[in-house]
Amino acid sequence: MLDLEILSFDQSGLLMANKKCDLPSGSYRTHGKGYEEVHVPAVSKKVDVNEKLVKIAEMRDWAQQAFKGMQQLNRVQSKVYETALFKADNILLCAPTGAGKTNVVMLTIVQQIKRNRNDDGTFHNGNYKVVYVAPMKALVAEVVSNLSNRLKDYGVTVRELSGDQSLSGKEIEETQIIVTTPEKWDIITRKSGDRTYTQLVRLLIIDEIHLLHDNRGPVLESIVDRTLRQIETTKENIGLVGLSATLPNYEDVALFLRRFQLMNDLCYQKVVAGAGKQQVLIFVHSRKETAKTAHAIVETAMANDKLSKFLKEDSASREVLQSQIGLIKNGELRKLLPYGFAIHHVGLTRGDREIVEALFGEGHLQVLVSTATLAWSVNLPAHTVIIKGTQVYNPEKGAWMELSPLDVMQMLGRAGRPQYDQSGEGIIITGHSELQYYLSLMNEQLPIESQFISKLADQLNAEIVLGTVQNAKEACHWLGYTYLYIRMVRNPMLYGLAPDALVKDVVLEERRADLIHSAATLLDKNNLVKYDRKSGYIQVTDLGRIASYYYISHGTIATYNEHLKPMIGDIDLYRLLSLSEEFKYVSVRQDEKMELAKLLDRVPVPIKETLEESSAKINVLLQAYISQLKLEGLSLTSDMVYITQSVGRLVRALYEIVLKRGWAQLAEKALNLSKMVGKRMWSVQTPLRQFHGIPNEILMKLEKKDLVWERYYDLSSQELGELIRSPKMGRPLHKFIHQFPKLVLAAQVQPITRTVLRVELTITPDFQWDEKIHKYVEPFWITVEDNDCEKILHHECFLLKKQYISEDHTLTFTVPIFEPLPPQYFVRVVSDKWLGSQTVLPVSFRHLVLPEKHPPPTELLDLLPLPVTALRNPIYESLYQDFKHFNPVQTQVFTVLYKTYDNVLVAAPTGSGKTICAEFAILKNHQEVLLRQDDDATMRVVYIAPLEAIAKEQFRIWERKFGKGLGLRVVELTGETALDLKLLEKSQIIISTPEKWDALSRRWKQRKYVQQVSLFIVDKLHLIGEGQGGTVLEVIVSRMRYISSQGDNKIRIVALSSSLANAKDLGEWIGASSHGLFNFPLGVRPVPLEIHIQGVDISSFKARMQAMTKPTYTAIVQHAKNKKPAIVFVPTRTHVRLTAVDLMAYSQMDNPQSPDFLLGKLEELEPFVKKISEETLKETLRHGVGYLHEDLCSLDQEIVTQLFEAGRIQTCVMSSSFCWGTPLTAHLVMGRASRPLLDNTGKCVIFCHAPRKEYYKKFLYEAFPVESHLQHFLHNNFNAEVVAGVIENKQDAVDYLTWTFMYRRLPQNPNYYNLQGVSHRHLSDHLSELVENTLSDLEASKCIEIEDEMNLSAPNLGMIASYYYISYTTIERFSSLLSSKTKMKGLLEILTSASEYDMIPIRPGEEDRVRRLINHQRTLSRKREVLLSATRLLQAMVDVISSNGWLNLALLAMEASQMVTQGMWERDSVLLQLPHFTKELAKRCQENNIETVFDLVEMEDEERLVLLSMSDTELLDIAKFCNRFPNSDLTYEVVGSEDVTPGKEVKLQVTLERDMEGRTEVGAVDAPRYPKTKEEGWWLVVGDTKTNQLVAIKRVSLQKKAKGEAGFPRIHGRMILVFQALLDSRESGKTVITWKNDSCVSG
DSSP states (O other), X not given: XXXXXXXXXXXXXXXXXXXXXXXXXTOEEEEEXXXXXXXXXXXXXXXXXXXXXXXXXXXXXXXXXXXXXXOBOOHHHHHHHHHHHHOOOOEEEEOOTTSOHHHHHHHHHHHXXXXXXOTTSOBXXXXXXXXXXXXXXXXXXXXXXXXXXXXXXXXXXXEEESSSOOOOHHHHHHOSEXXXXXHHHHHHHHOGGGHHHHTTEEEEEEESGGGGGSTTHHHHHHHHHHHHHHHHHHOOOOEEEEEETTSOOTTSOEEEEOOGGGHHHHHHHHHXXXXXXXXXXXXXXXXXXXXXXXXXXXXXXXXXXXXXXTSOTTOHHHHHHHHHHTTOOOHHHHHHGGGTEEEEOTTSOHHHHHHHHHHHHTTOOSEEEEOTHHHHHOOOOBXXXXXXXXXXXXXXXXXXXXXXXXXXXXXXXXXXXXXXXXXOEEEEEOOGGGHHHHHHXXXXXXXXXXXXXXXXXXXXXXXXXXXXXXXXXXXXXXXXXXXXXXXXXXXXXXXXXXXXXXXXXXXXXXXXXXXXXXHHHHHHHTTSEEEOTTTOBEEEOHHHHHHHHTTOOHXXXXXXXXXXXXXXXXXXXXXXXXXXXXXXXXXXXXGGHHHHHHHHHHOSSOOOSOTTSHXXXXXXXXXXXXXXXXXXXXXHHHHHHHHHXXXXXXXXXXXXXXXXXXXXXXXXXXXXXXXXXXXXXXTTSOGGGGSSSOOHHHHHHHHHSOOOHHHHTTXXXXXXXXXXXXXXXXXXXXXXXXXXXXXXXXXXXXXXXXXXEEEEEEEXXXXXXXXXXXXXXXXXXXXXXXXXXXXXXXXXXXEEEGGGTTXXXXXXXXXXXXXXXXXXXXXXXXXXXXXXXXXXXXXXXXXXXXXXXXXXXXXXXXXXXXXXXXXXXXXXXXXXXXXXXXXXXXXXXXXXXXXXXXXXXXXXXXXXXXXXXXXXXXHHHHHHHHHHOSTTOOOOEEEEXXXXXXXXXXXXXXXXXXXXXXXXXXXXXXXXXXXXXXXXXXXXXXXXXXXXXXXXXXXXXXXXXXXXXXXXXESOGGGGGSHHHHHHHHHHHHHHHHHHHHSSSOOEEEEEEOOOTTHHXXXXXXXXXXXXXXEOOTTOOSSOEEEEEEEEOOSOHHHHHHHTXXXXXXXXXXXXXXXXXXXXEESSHHHHHHHHXXXXXXXXXXXXXXXXXXXXXXXXXXXXXXXXXXXXXXXXXXXXXXXXXXXXXXHHHHHHHHHHHTTSBSEEEEETTHHHHOOOOBSEXXXXXXXXXXXXXXXXXXXXXXXXXXXHHHHHHSOOOOOOOGGGSHHHHHHHHHHHTSOOBHHHHHHHHXXXXXXXXXXXXXXXXXXXXXXXXXXHHHHHHHHHHHHHHHHHTTSOEEEXXXXXXXOHXXXXXXXXXXXXXXXXXXXXXOOTTOOHHHHHHHHHTSGGGTTOOOOTTOHHHHHXXXXXXXXXXXXXXXXXXXXXXXXXXXXXXXXXXXXXXXXHHHHHHHHXXXXXXXXSOGGGGSTTOOHHHHHHHHHTTOOSHHHHHTSOHHHHHHHHOOOHHHHHHXXXXXXXXXXXXXXXXXXXXXXXXXXXXXXXXEEEEEOOTTOSOOOSOOOTTSSSOOOOOEEEEEEEXXXXXXXXXXXXXXXXXXXXXXXXXXXXXXXXXXEEEEETTSTTOEEEEEEOOSSSBOO
């Protein structure tokens, strides 16, 4: 352990590592009375004769705009011109103030802009950011102004980002150049939340980089090393430009003098020496001192009769000065001006400062006495600069300190006017003890040392929080990037190492490890991190994160840990703040005590300590600041500024610490204090003080009124005017009151278990938004507090955005509940910025009924594992060759599943082998059919997988196992009704999703194959609680139970689920007896699972995902040791790619030679990699990282899967949807953790949003109950059952509900379903009301008709909705919006307004993309979910249109169906359906009169070859397509044509025949852009084109030949009819015959 405090330098920036100083030749010393003078001559310029200055006119045209008004660059600028403008090198430029470094910066910025220049000369400014780090806030504004003016022609936005100026996310997005201070940029880059834009930084400019030597040096070091590591990780270059304006300036002449009491005399001597010849600039270190010094010199000059030297009697300057005196506000300045003297400091008004600057710049003033701000913020050079004293008061240290070298050099940089002087003169008056230091500084003999050790612990904490350092090894690596490391290697003894340290350890690895160990131990001791000394792993804590975000030292956190208690009052809270380490140097001076005593009587919060203690002083000054009291003493004012700059951060940090600890009352106090400091007002004062523009006397009147704030909302503007006796102020006050943030709350609670409550909080904004006042967003804190308002049970931050001010906002979260039930909880919503803006909502539990207690889970019996031979059938046994014994869960359920016909529920954790349990039931069913061997014995097993991915995976497994092993036909349903019915008829095992089976089984009364199902297996039944999808699952299980009860055929139901708390209800609902109910606890897994949960406390989703990447990499390295496989699940496919690339980058950083995650040889992997089509995937695979997402082509997916299964790559990243369908397993998952038969344990690491951590923790270790959501999605199910004839009246509807899981749960958890009790009456009323409301909604949408207030029937719209499986609201919308005049645009708008698309989100940042797509008329996106729904919706639309008899619109909708399938517009060439066809080729064909597929087929072979110019394989693809393209003939016959007379119904028999080109089957449609295989479907349409009347329509499927009858109403008179047969999935797939008949139907 090293003592870091001892190792850090006490002298800070005044450290002088070089004790000896060699002065240049010509230097000499003289001794005066009481002082010593050292004279250093100016150095003559050496100019190279070949040196050529760069002319602006000769620069590139795109660069000249930034240098308007300039003729040429100077010597320094010309020297670096080539590097700065054309090379991507990092630059360190050391040059004196006035050397024009700004132009060098401009060259590097222009280079960056050029890289983003478009071909047309415009600039793409969204791709980069430039950061300019200026040393002081005073300089930031000047840089912003300068850069803005010079870069306006490029369209570049420059903004300030400092302690005073923060930018919103939107402003940062619009800004290209950010000018900031080191501390602010350190804070920004510490927060991984801000990495989303810091990753766009392409150029980092650091002004005054020699600040490394200063006590602010550690900040600069951390910025630079963080940037260097970012470059290494992301492989994206960031240009680094370091400017050092103040390295020694040989042109200055420096005089060093001592003895403080001689200062005024010495100043006078030096001023008089140049009186009347040169201007003199004197720098002093306080505002008062400016006037004192000026008056002292004037008085001494008067006494010595030398005043006339400064300003001649007849001088023109005298008149100019006299004319300006009247404009001056400051009295001291008015007195000094006639003598040619002036003062300058921030205390002067802006007008006075501008007059002084102008007069001095024009040469009318001889002597200007100023504070240091003039050196930084205004460029006013003088021939002679005098620094009167080098000691300045430093409130941070609470003492007088030497000026920083930066300030000294900046002041001396003002000596010498470039346009008039050959050399300047600089005079420093300092103490003798500092003489050596300043001589070294001025003569380039002061090496810059690192101050990093002093802040090592805090900077290490920042890196740990950022995620870049997660163990001691990484921390040592990080230390190698610091300036400290470079200096330790150069000068080991100075940093406490032995002289021979480098001999033993060349790279100081041991020393770095010691430093890191010491810093990590210190952080661990103060609870900022958890440091495992054995493994070296370091994990961040909430305290560490807060300390880093708020820039707080570990010492302060230690103080808070010691003193924080939940119930401390205001007095102790203020005292605790004053004990913060940030204020440790603040001391009480003797001359301040009297003023502090006066202040002590005026501040409202009592102070315990005496004024001898510094904490009392800090406390007094803080309260004086809030109270806006005026101070007299200079040092007190400085201390107050310093204290108030830090206290905002400290209180915020304190608030978050208390929030995390759940202390409600203290949290409220801390947040209030934070806002009081920000607003400089007390919480007892009127909230209206937070608005500008209200006179103080009005505010005081309001504060004297005994009126609660809420009462003001009820007063009109007139009443307000009368209240304060100022009618004029009534209206503005009324406006301000209603602009004050106010929210209205409503909450609904639902018990999930007896210990968890679900709260749905609705927030309604109730105030007027003003952008000037509220900006773009208003943050609020939401807390849920217990009955005593002592404990915070839940907290989260809520952002109210300007664009959503008029909407209700719904938040859902869970809170714990305890027994006995408390009377109520309180929901408190408090504004983060506004004092007094708070809404409290009591949530009463008076009528809360907790759910019934759940029975205990099934105990896993200690049975001998059952051998596979227990199946007693060699064929069955051969299916399970991979293992010899079934696992304990399978062993326990074997008898019930394989030897009985009982319904069974098996609830066990994922990975317990439940699918094999289901296979026992399948084998039992197969066995039974073989034994019975009669005609009635059918095997029809239906397996329901809740997601398509699971269905596909299960189909693949069972096709191999039962298809090949037992010769059974295994199929997966397609969603196409006609095809699915055929599959159902001919197959033994049918795999389906709930939606497909629901659509197929709705008409079960007409479909005998649905009634003949022998075994119904439902997988993942716990998903019944997942919204709309769960509802469908509930409906089909209820339906299958109902079907089983209605006929002779008993359907066996086997359900599989995760472990549940209420499995008994689920089991009884599916008809399982107590023998068939197995609910194993969560801990029962064949392979034990070790779970780690880490919360990431960042509210932005994008930033949170980014912050999780490095911990994910560390988790893989830590937990998947010995090259065991790891799977990483992420939420979206975008994150799949980003995470894989990041993991690859981290792996490369750690091991550049051989990739960590690559398990085989790269040469062996290369043949597979070459077949991959996605370039990024190729690159990651070479580093052993694969990834899978929905948009990867099937070959890529297959290769990645095989490489992972074969153990060639260690890591695979997947989108979360893949967790259901992937067959892959791994040792570590970040839940398919563990590989049965391979691992003894599995590991799972979960990264989640911190507020959700406790919730996940609870349900991972404790089984949760599932509830029904049927009541929210009942309409479509009722409609389907009415159409099917199952529900014929309202009583049937109530009876239907008794078959559902919801009915089982109503009495068990009544409050969840909004029931107030569980009596028979309560249940009956609830069900009746539910039925009434649902049926009346369906009647209003014309989906059902209610006769005699009881009986139900289904009109056409209801039938269409049920048949096409679409929502009742969609069908109502189609019916009301479609009209005979609707065109294609309107048709598409109506289509996309369907309810089925409500759940498709527009994610943040997608708005512009969607807008662009709309502008390009590409609303028919290729997104899978949109297209699959569009096909059903268009078919339903055709039926709705046909019901109205609109011929043209029906044909238009059919065309839209073809367009959706082929992914093209009706105006596009039909040839674009052909493979390998481009728009250019289609145009070429059109020019050769080839417009259809048939035209292309009929061409001569040679002509076709020349026209297409394609390879043989491409021509073969086209030939295949053309052979399959529908070529059909349509014939008709009028049935009983001889009897056709006007007024009689006509029947037509239409025959449609296609040329099969030698094929036996049609097969699927060629539609490469459609997301799944699609079968053909045809519409047969009969219509009258003249009247736009559709008289008949029929949907047919066509193989070789199809017949269809079309009947239509009686015909009166003559009609011209058109027959059309349209294919629903191919452009021009139609046949048209027009026929005519003299009598009634012409032919």
